Amino acid sequence: MNQDELKQKVAEAAIEYVVPGTVIGIGTGSTANLFIDELAKIKGKIEGTVASSVASAERLKGHGIPVYELNDVDEVSVYIDGADEATKHLHLIKGGGGALTREKIVAAVAKKFVCIADGSKLVDVLGNFPLPVEVIPMARSYIARELTKLGGRPELRAGFTTDNGNVILDVHGLQIMEPTKLEAQINNLAGVVTVGIFALRPADVLLLGTAEGVQTLGGK
Numbered sequence: 001m002n003q004d005e006l007k008q009k010v011a012e013a014a015i016e017y018v019v020p021g022t023v024i025g026i027g028t029g030s031t032a033n034l035f036i037d038e039l040a041k042i043k044g045k046i047e048g049t050v051a052s053s054v055a056s057a058e059r060l061k062g063h064g065i066p067v068y069e070l071n072d073v074d075e076v077s078v079y080i081d082g083a084d085e086a087t088k089h090l091h092l093i094k095g096g097g098g099a100l101t102r103e104k105i106v107a108a109v110a111k112k113f114v115c116i117a118d119g120s121k122l123v124d125v126l127g128n129f130p131l132p133v134e135v136i137p138m139a140r141s142y143i144a145r146e147l148t149k150l151g152g153r154p155e156l157r158a159g160f161t162t163d164n165g166n167v168i169l170d171v172h173g174l175q176i177m178e179p180t181k182l183e184a185q186i187n188n189l190a191g192v193v194t195v196g197i198f199a200l201r202p203a204d205v206l207l208l209g210t211a212e213g214v215q216t217l218g219g220k
């Protein structure tokens with residue numbers, strides 16, 4: 001099976017985690033897109049969704065699935081999203097698609113976070129994938145210097161602006177041995193909006209698409 005087929009398998013498997021009659025949090029990226037397409041088949045069973053990006057909101061609306069503002073919603077039963085890297089501890093790197101801040105907000109609100117990914121995303125140590133950091137534009141140079149002090153090689157994501165009007169620095173060359181510590185450390189830098197480490201609020205469930213089938217890590 002190729003990567004796209006594995007993504008399709010986990011997108012289908014994630015439907016089991018949809019709680020009928022509730023608002024579902026929807027992530028961003030190619031795997032999340034496949035999940036949206038699956039969700040469309042059962043759209044009558046949910047109250048609606050909140051989306052972690054403008055792109056996902058558009059796709060949901062295209063299927064006729066209601067999309068609410070997060071501020072108008074009291075509860076999100078489950079958040080379903082992809083990842084760029086994941087460990088067996090369910091720590092993640094996210095933000096390859098640039099939606100990390102809204103993804104982290106919806107994940108924080110959700111009662112359960114189900115991460116869906118093809119098996120190639122499972123790693124022993126996070127950091128091979130360049131770590132995205134969303135930064136207020138005026139702090140870009142300062143944050144780049146601070147990230148260099150932490151041992152990384154930050155690169156501005158050229159020509160890219162987030163849905164929040166900010167820039168992204170992709171940090172190469174980090175071996176993230178202590179994800180919760182580094183997440184807090186980078187988040188504490190003045191001018192950082194969000195770092196793409198999801199460890200302080202890890203996934204609750206990780207569904208991995210493999211040639212042998214969908215592997216489930218974490219709780220049900």
Ligand SMILES: O=C(CO)[C@H](O)[C@H](O)COP(=O)(O)O
Nearest residue numbers: 029030031082095096097099
């Ligand atoms: O964090 C993300 C977007 O900001 C995505 O979840 C991540 O980039 C994985 O994307 P894909 O499902 O296309 O492999």
